Amino acid sequence: MTIPHDDLAQRIDLLAQIALKIGVGLQSGQELIVNAPLESVPLVRAIARHAYRAGAAAVLVNYADDMMKLIHFDDGMDASFDHAPVWRYESVARALSEGAALLNIFGADPNLLANVDPRRKARSERAHGMAAQKLFTIIGGVQASWSIIPFAHPAWAKAMFPDLGEAEAVSRLWREIFKATRLDAPDPVADWAAHVARLHARAAMLNDRRFDALHFTGPGTDLRVGLLPGHVWAGGTVTTTTGITCLPNIPTEEVFTMPHRDRVDGVVRATKPLSHGSLMSGIEVKFEAGRIVAADAQVGGEVFRNLIATDDGAARLGEVALVPHASPISQSGLLFLNTLFDENAASHIAIGRALAINAPGGDIAASPGANQSLIHVDWMIGSAEIDVDGLAADGTASPLMRQGEFVA
Amino acid sequence: MTIPHDDLAQRIDLLAQIALKIGVGLQSGQELIVNAPLESVPLVRAIARHAYRAGAAAVLVNYADDMMKLIHFDDGMDASFDHAPVWRYESVARALSEGAALLNIFGADPNLLANVDPRRKARSERAHGMAAQKLFTIIGGVQASWSIIPFAHPAWAKAMFPDLGEAEAVSRLWREIFKATRLDAPDPVADWAAHVARLHARAAMLNDRRFDALHFTGPGTDLRVGLLPGHVWAGGTVTTTTGITCLPNIPTEEVFTMPHRDRVDGVVRATKPLSHGSLMSGIEVKFEAGRIVAADAQVGGEVFRNLIATDDGAARLGEVALVPHASPISQSGLLFLNTLFDENAASHIAIGRALAINAPGGDIAASPGANQSLIHVDWMIGSAEIDVDGLAADGTASPLMRQGEFVA
Numbered sequence: 042m043t044i045p046h047d048d049l050a051q052r053i054d055l056l057a058q059i060a061l062k063i064g065v066g067l068q069s070g071q072e073l074i075v076n077a078p079l080e081s082v083p084l085v086r087a088i089a090r091h092a093y094r095a096g097a098a099a100v101l102v103n104y105a106d107d108m109m110k111l112i113h114f115d116d117g118m119d120a121s122f123d124h125a126p127v128w129r130y131e132s133v134a135r136a137l138s139e140g141a142a143l144l145n146i147f148g149a150d151p152n153l154l155a156n157v158d159p160r161r162k163a164r165s166e167r168a169h170g171m172a173a174q175k176l177f178t179i180i181g182g183v184q185a186s187w188s189i190i191p192f193a194h195p196a197w198a199k200a201m202f203p204d205l206g207e208a209e210a211v212s213r214l215w216r217e218i219f220k221a222t223r224l225d226a227p228d229p230v231a232d233w234a235a236h237v238a239r240l241h242a243r244a245a246m247l248n249d250r251r252f253d254a255l256h257f258t259g260p261g262t263d264l265r266v267g268l269l270p271g272h273v274w275a276g277g278t279v280t281t282t283t284g285i286t287c288l289p290n291i292p293t294e295e296v297f298t299m300p301h302r303d304r305v306d307g308v309v310r311a312t313k314p315l316s317h318g319s320l321m322s323g324i325e326v327k328f329e330a331g332r333i334v335a336a337d338a339q340v341g342g343e344v345f346r347n348l349i350a351t352d353d354g355a356a357r358l359g360e361v362a363l364v365p366h367a368s369p370i371s372q373s374g375l376l377f378l379n380t381l382f383d384e385n386a387a388s389h390i391a392i393g394r395a396l397a398i399n400a401p402g403g404d405i406a407a408s409p410g411a412n413q414s415l416i417h418v419d420w421m422i423g424s425a426e427i428d429v430d431g432l433a434a435d436g437t438a439s440p441l442m443r444q445g446e447f448v449a
Numbered sequence: 450m451t452i453p454h455d456d457l458a459q460r461i462d463l464l465a466q467i468a469l470k471i472g473v474g475l476q477s478g479q480e481l482i483v484n485a486p487l488e489s490v491p492l493v494r495a496i497a498r499h500a501y502r503a504g505a506a507a508v509l510v511n512y513a514d515d516m517m518k519l520i521h522f523d524d525g526m527d528a529s530f531d532h533a534p535v536w537r538y539e540s541v542a543r544a545l546s547e548g549a550a551l552l553n554i555f556g557a558d559p560n561l562l563a564n565v566d567p568r569r570k571a572r573s574e575r576a577h578g579m580a581a582q583k584l585f586t587i588i589g590g591v592q593a594s595w596s597i598i599p600f601a602h603p604a605w606a607k608a609m610f611p612d613l614g615e616a617e618a619v620s621r622l623w624r625e626i627f628k629a630t631r632l633d634a635p636d637p638v639a640d641w642a643a644h645v646a647r648l649h650a651r652a653a654m655l656n657d658r659r660f661d662a663l664h665f666t667g668p669g670t671d672l673r674v675g676l677l678p679g680h681v682w683a684g685g686t687v688t689t690t691t692g693i694t695c696l697p698n699i700p701t702e703e704v705f706t707m708p709h710r711d712r713v714d715g716v717v718r719a720t721k722p723l724s725h726g727s728l729m730s731g732i733e734v735k736f737e738a739g740r741i742v743a744a745d746a747q748v749g750g751e752v753f754r755n756l757i758a759t760d761d762g763a764a765r766l767g768e769v770a771l772v773p774h775a776s777p778i779s780q781s782g783l784l785f786l787n788t789l790f791d792e793n794a795a796s797h798i799a800i801g802r803a804l805a806i807n808a809p810g811g812d813i814a815a816s817p818g819a820n821q822s823l824i825h826v827d828w829m830i831g832s833a834e835i836d837v838d839g840l841a842a843d844g845t846a847s848p849l850m851r852q853g854e855f856v857a
Contacts, residue, residue, distance in 0.1 A: 069526070072534060082487065082514065089517055093524035098532045100521070104512035106490065109497055113508070116501035118477070124506045126480060128547065132540030139536065 049215060050083070055224050056190065057087035059291065061095060063233045063278075064188030065142040066287045069096030071186075072141035074133060078148045079106045081192040088144065101136075107153050107196075113165075114157045122164040125172035134175040137185035140283070144187070148194030151378035154318035162318055163347040170351070170415025181405070182397035183279050186287035189381055191218050200378055221292040221370050221382060237288065240277035244296045246449070247274040247363075252431035255361060256438065257309065257388070259427035261325060266361045266390065267304025269410045271401030274298045279398060292370060294385040297362035299399035302412035303331040305358050312387055313421040314340075316378040321345050324420060331357050333392070349392060354414030360391035360399070366425045366445025380419050388423025388442070392416065457623060458491070463632050464598065465495035467699065469503060471641045471686075472596030473550040474695045477504030480549035482541060486556045487514045489600040496552065509544075515561050515604075521573075522565045530572040533580035542583040545593035548691070552595070556602030559786035562726040570726055571755040578759070578823025589813070590805035591687050594695035597789055599626050608786055629700040629778050629790060645696065648685035652704045654857070655682040655771075660839035663769060664846065665717065665796070667835035669733060674769045674798065675712025677818045679809030682706045687806060700778060702793040705770035707807035709818040711739040713766050720795055721829040722748075724786040729753050732828065739765050741800070757800060762822030768799035768807070774833045774853025788827050796831025796850070800824065 061067045073092045077085045089100040113121065137143055154162055170177075179185055198210035205213060219225055226232035257264040276296035278288045305328045314322035323339025333356040338345050349356040364371070364387055371386035393414035397405040405411045423429075429442035431449075440448050469475045481500045485493045497508040521529065545551055562570055578585075587593050606618035613621060627633055634640035665672040684704035686696045713736045722730035731747025741764040746753050757764040772779070772795055779794035801822035805813040813819045831837075837850035839857075848856050 070528075079487075079490065079512070086514070086516055086520060089520045090524055093521055093526070093529070096526050096529075098529050099534050100517065101534055101537060102512075102514065102517065104487070104510075104514075106494070106510065106512075108494055109508065109510065112494060112497045113501055116498055118501070118504050120478075121501065121504075121506050126507050126509055126544065128540050128544045129509060132536050132543075135540075136534065136536045 049212070052215065052219055052224055053084050054087045055229065056219075056222065057084060057091050059222065059224065059229055059233070060088060060144055060188060060190045061091050062230065063288050064190055064291050065144050065186045066285045067092055067095050067097060067142055067186075068285060070098055072099045072101065072136060073097050073144060074136055074141050075100065075102045075144045075146065077102055077104055077146040078192060078194055079104050080194050081146050081148055084146060084192050107149055111153065111157075114154070114161060122161045123168050125165070125168040127172040130173040130176045134179055137176070137179050137187075140185075142186040142285075142287075143180070145189040146192050147189055147379065147381050148192035148197055150194065150196030151200045151316040151320060153196070155320070157318070159344045159347040162344070163351055166348075167351050167415050177394065178397075181394070182282065182403060183289075184282045186281050186283075186285040188287055188289055188291060190291045191222070191379075191381055193218055197379065201375065217373060217375060217377075220373070221385075223292070233288070237277035240293070240296060243447070244274040244276040247296060247298070250431060250439070252439075253434040254304065254432040255441070256430040256432055257422060257427060259424065261310030262308065262422060262427065264307040264309040264328065264422070265305070265432070266358065267301040268361075269299040269301050269400070269408055271408070272298045273399050273401065275398050282403075290381060290385070292382065292385055294368040294370060295362040295364045295389075297360050297399065299395045299408075299411060300358040300361050300390070301331065301410040302354070302357045302395070303410065305331045309390070309422050311420050311422060312424040312427070313376060313383055314378070315345075315418070315420040316380070316383070317344075317348065317418055319344055320378065333357070348416065348418060351416050352414055354412045355393050355416050357392065357412045357414070358390050359393045359395035359412040359414065359417055360419065362390070362419070363388045363429065363442065363447070364423060365442070365447055366423065383421055384419040387421040388427065388429065389419045389421045391419040393418055457620070460623065460627055460632055461492050462495045463637065464627075464630065465492060465499050467630065467632065467637055467641070468496060468552055468596060468598045469499050470638065471696050472598055472699050473552050473594045474693045475500055475503050475505060475550055475594075476693060478506055480507045480509065480544060481505050482544055482549050482551045483508065483510045483554065484551070485510055485512055485554040486600060486602055487512050488602050489554050489556055492554060492600050515557055519561065522562070522569060530569045531576050533573070533576040535580040538581040538584045542587055545584070545587045545595075548593075550594040550693075550695075551588070553597040554600050555597055555787065555789050556600035556605055558602065558604030559608045559724040559728060561604070563728070565726070567752045567755040570752070571759055575759050575823050585802065586805075589802070590690065590811060591697075592690045594689050594691075594693040596695055596697055596699060598699045599630070599787075599789055601626055605787065609783065625781060625783060625785075628781070629793075631700070641696070645685035648701070648704060651855070652682040652684040655704060655706070658839060658847070660847075661842040662712065662840040663849070664838040664840055665830060665835060666838075667832065669718030670716065670830060670835060672715040672717040672736065672830070673713070673840070674766065675709040676769075677707040677709050677808070677816055679816070680706045681807050681809065683806050698789060698793075700790065700793055702776040702778060703770040703772045703797075705768050705807065707803050707816070707819060708766040708769050708798070709739065710762070710765045710803075710820040711818065713739045717798070717830050719828050719830060720832040720835070721784060721791055722786070723753075723826070723828045724788070724791070725752075725756065725826055727752055728786065741765070756824065756826060759824050760822055762820045763801050763824050765800065765820045765822070766798050767801045767803035767820040767822065767825055768827065770798070770827070771796045771837065771850065771855075772831060773850070773855055774831065791829055792827040795829040796835065796837065797827045797829045799827040801826055
C-alpha cells in the first residue's frame with residue numbers, strides 16, 4: 042500500500058507542527074535553526090511556514106548533502122581528516138546562547154560510509170567533536186531548546202526495506218515514522234502529553250529509589266553499571282535553563298541517567314546492530330573499572346575499536362537508559378538502522394560523553410565521575426531476554442525489569 | 450539544440466575548475482565556503498571534488514532555498530522584517546578572516562519577489578545589510594579571496610526564455626553562460642589570463658589620466674559623475690590583503706572606480722531593466738549634489754524609490770563602471786535579468802555602498818567622499834548611443850567612449 046500523495050503531505054505538515062509545538066517548543070520572537078538533509082526540502086518548508094506563523098524571528102536552514110562527506114573521504118588530503126570548521130559549530134552555539142532554537146532533521150543513508158577507511162572516519166569524527174565542544178555544552182546542558190525529528194530519506198528507506206521499490210520503501214518508512222511519532226493518534230498533542238507524563242513518572246520513581254548501580258543479565262550479558270552519586274534520571278520533555286519546555290528526541294521511549302565513569306564491570310552483548318556511519322553487529326564488550334578492555338563484533342569490529350579509541354572517554358560510558366521491550370518501536374520488529382529509533386526499542390548504553398542533564402544540579406563540571414569524550418554513541422543491550430536489577434549500595438538487588446518489561 | 454547530457458556535465462565540471470583556479474584562487478590548506486542555490490547540487494559537488502583535490506581543508510556549503518524567502522514574506526510577523534541573523538553573517542566573516550575563501554553561486558528566479566510588499570522587502574534588505582556589515586568590510590576590502598559564478602537555475606532560464614520549455618531554456622542559458630564565462634575557448638585559463646591583462650591595462654590607463662569627473666551623454670542622459678580624489682580604477686583580478694589573486698566576478702568585463710558621494714549631477718536614463726528582487730524598467734533619475742532628488746520608472750518605480758530610501762547613502766553613488774558595448778554579453782543581445790551578467794553588458798552606476806578597492810590605499814575610512822550604505826545595487830546606463838568624456842579639474846573634456854566603445 043502506498044500512502045496517497047495528499048495524505049502524505051498532510052502528515053508531513055503535522056510532523057512539522059509537532060516538531061515545533063512538542064519538539065523545540067518554539068516561542069514567538071525566537072530564531073529557529075534547522076539542520077536538514079537535502080532530501081527533506083518539503084518538510085523544511087512546512088516547518089518554516091508553521092514557524093513563521095508561530096512568530097519566529099527567522100528560520101535558518103543548514104542543508105547537508107551526504108555526498109559531500111563521501112567526496113571528502115574520496116578526494117581529501119590526509120591532513121583534512123584532522124580538520125573541522127570550528128567557526129561553523131561555534132556560530133550555532135552563539136545563536137543558541139542568544140536564544141535560538143535548534144531542530145535537527147535526521148535522515149541519511151546508513152551505509153554511506155561503509156567503504157571509508159575506519160581510521161580516517163574516526164579522525165574526522167574526533168576533529169568534528171572537538172570543534173563542537175561549545176555546542177555540545179549548550180545542548181547537553183539544555184541551555185537552549187532543541188529536538189531531533191526523522192525524515193524518510195530514500196536511501197534510509199531502501200536500506201530498511203531492500204525488497205521494496207524506492208517509492209514504496211519511502212511510503213513504508215513514513216508509515217513507521219508516523220506510528221512511532223504518535224501522529225496516528227486522534228489527538229497527537231494529547232497523546233504526547235500523556236506519554237511524556239508516563240516517562241516523567243518513571244524517571245521520578247527511579248530518582249526516588251537512588252540505586253547505586255544497575256545489573257543487566259541475559260544471554261552474553263552480565264553487566265554492572267555503577268551510577269554517579271547524585272545521578273538524575275531524565276526522560277520525556279526537559280525545561281531549558283532559559284525556561285522553555287522541549288522534547289529533545291521525537292520519537293522517545295527512554296528514561297536515562299549517568300553511569301560512573303570508573304564503575305562499570307562485566308560483559309555485555311549488543312542486542313541490535315549499531316548503525317554509526319556503517320553497520321556494526323554482534324558487538325561483544327568487556328568492561329573493567331569503567332573501561333572497555335576487549336571489544337569484538339561479527340561485523341564492523343575494526344570500526345567499533347576505532348570508535349572507542351577516539352579518546353580515553355570513548356571507551357567508557359556516558360549514559361545508561363531503560364526502555365521497555367513493549368515500546369511501539371520495539372514491537373514494530375524493525376531495525377531502523379538509526380539511533381533515534383533503535384535506541385527507543387531497547388535499553389541501551391552510550392559510550393562517550395555524559396550529559397549535563399543527568400548530573401546533580403545539571404553541573405557536569407562538579408561531577409568527578411562524569412565521563413568526558415568527543416563522542417556519544419548509543420548501542421542497544423536490552424531485549425525480551427534481558428533482566429535488570431537495581432542494586433543498593435550494600436548490594437541488595439531489587440528487580441526493575443524482567444524479560445525486558447518494567448516490574449517496578 | 451540541446452546540449453548532450455554528458456557534454457553538459459563536462460562543462461559544469463570545467464566551470465567548477467575555473468571557479469577555483471581563476472575565481473577564488475583556492476590555496477592548499479584553505480577552507481572553501483560555497484553559497485549556493487538548492488538547484489545547483491551537481492555544480493557544488495563538482496566544486497567540492499576539485500577543491501578537495503586541490504588541498505581544501507574543508508568545503509562548507511550554505512544552500513539557499515528561494516522558497517524560504519517567499520514563505521517568510523507570506524507568513525512572517527511584521528517585526529521579523531526588521532530582523533536578520535547577525536551570527537550567521539559574522540560566522541562567515543570570521544571564517545574569511547581566518548583564511549577561508551568564499552564562492553557564491555548565483556542562480557535565482559528574477560521574479561521571485563515580484564508580489565512582495567516593497568516596503569517589507571526594503572526593510573528586510575536593510576536588516577540583512579546591517580547584519581552583514583563585518584562581512585561586507587572583508588569582501589569590499591578584498592581581505593579574503595572570493596568570487597561569484599553563475600548557475601543556470603530553471604526559473605532564471607524560464608524568465609529569460611519564456612517561449613522555450615524548461616529543459617530547453619536551461620540548456621540555452623547554460624550555452625550563454627559558457628560563452629560569457631569563456632568556457633568555449635580552446636584554453637579557457639589562457640583566455641581568462643589574456644582578458645584579465647586587457648582589463649588591467651585599461652584600469653592602468655584610467656588611473657594614469659586622473660580624471661576629475663566622467664560625463665555621460667545620450668538619449669535621456671546628461672550626467673556628470675565626480676570622482677573621488679585619489680580614486681583607484683580596478684578591473685579583472687585583484688590581490689587580497691593576504692596575497693591571493695582572485696577574480697571576484699565570473700563573467701566580468703568592467704573597469705570601475707569610486708564616485709564622490711556629493712559630486713554627481715544631472716539626469717540619467719537606465720538603458721536596461723534592473724532585476725533586483727523584481728524587475729524595474731525605464732528608470733529615470735535626477736541627481737543634485739550627489740543625491741537622487743527625483744526617480745521614476747515605467748515599471749517598478751515604487752520598488753526603486755523604496756530601495757533608495759533604505760538609508761541616506763542608498764540615494765547616492767558608490768560605483769561607476771565602464772563596459773564597452775562590444776562586450777560579448779552585450780553582443781548576445783540578451784537581457785539576463787541578473788546583475789552579474791547585465792552589468793557586464795553596459796557601463797553602469799551603483800547606488801549605495803562604495804568599495805574599499807576603489808579608495809586610495811584601499812582605506813575607505815580615510816576617504817570622506819566615499820559613500821556609505823547598507824545596499825549596493827548596480828544599474829545599467831551604457832549603450833551604443835552613449836558617449837563618455839573624461840573631465841579634467843579645469844573642465845577640459847577628453848573623449849573616452851563614443852557610441853559605447855572606448856576611443857582612448
